[in-house]
Amino acid sequence: MNENTFKKRKLQTTVFFIAIIAVSFFSASMTDFNLIDGILTIPSAFIWMGENLIITADTLSKLPNIMEKLIETIFMSIAATTTAAILSFFLGVAGSKTTAVNGVLSAFARLIASFARNIPVVAWALILLLSFGQNSMTGFLALFVGTVGFLTRAFIESIDEAGISAFEALTATGATYFQIVAKAVIPQCLPQMISWILFMIETNIRSATLVGILTGTGIGYAFDLYYKMLDYQAVALVTLLIVVAVIMIELLSNHVRKVIL
Structure with a gap:
């Protein structure tokens, strides 16, 4: 220099x-x-x-109800993520330069990913709240749409970064498009895709807490209810359980990543 x-x-x-x-x-x-x-x-x-923010014996009596809401939030996050992952896979295959069928479909898949990803999950919750009201479906759809945007982009990049040698070899043997995707794309990209899905489950559990405040569901609803009642001891218990749940899921997902990557 x-x-x-x-x-x-x-x-x-x-x-x-x-x-x-x-x-x-x-x-x-x-x-x-x-x-x-x-x-x-x-x-x-x-x-x-x-x-x-002191957890007392009286506060612990509310633990079963809070745990029920926490489990509801975790299951909703997992369901939204896994369902969105299926759609994101097809959009990722369509949007990738390596596996794109045509330019129009590829541009359309990338447009969906960009549109869904650039609008925050909270904004999606507010938009969907007007149509579906305060219920679990609104929270599910808000997490679903945001996850589709993120995972589609991540899957496109994973497929683009994968080696094309197997893709070209199968193309030369006359394999069909679906055979090429099944035998060349999925085996190479599956570990990275699973890693992204696990990451989104962690992220959605955090996001679901805030979404639940808006939609009146899950652990977010419990937090908002106790907060408005000025029951700060219960708020402390809710917060502690959220932190513990997120840490445990993060440790579990990190272990799975080490195994598959």
Whole structure:
């Protein structure tokens, strides 16, 4: 690297950091955010949590009801993810440059993935809430649509990155399109696809909590109910169970990834 190139990159880096700092200060002034006041409130916030977010024996009596809502949320997340994965697989095959049947279908599959992925799950929940009301179907569909967008994009990239030697070999032998997909694409991409599906199950369990607040279902509904009743001890128990559930599922999915990858 010559001296002029080094100076140019150094100048670009300096300008970038100055721009970031300027944007940060501008954003803080627009939102009336004060960093010093925020830091000073941290001790009092921890004191409040220590006084109110205490799980008592009376709170534990609500554990069966909370566990029922948590299990409902986990099952809904798994169902939405696995169902979306099936549709995403076909869209991924159609959208990949390696396995695309034609350019129009490929562009259509990529458009669906982009449209579904770029709208947050919470926004999908609000949109679907107007049509389906507050029920489990609304939460399921919100997670389903968001998952289709993410997994379709992930599957397209997985298929594009797979080696094409097996694909070309089967094409040369006169294999049909579906035989090529079954024998060349799926065996190579299946471990990565399973890994993405497990990742989305973890993500959807987190998202389902917030979606449940909007749709009145699952663990999100329990959290919102106890919060509005100012029952902070029950809120603490709900939060703890959510954290434990997410950690356990993450550990399980990480173990599965190590086995398949």
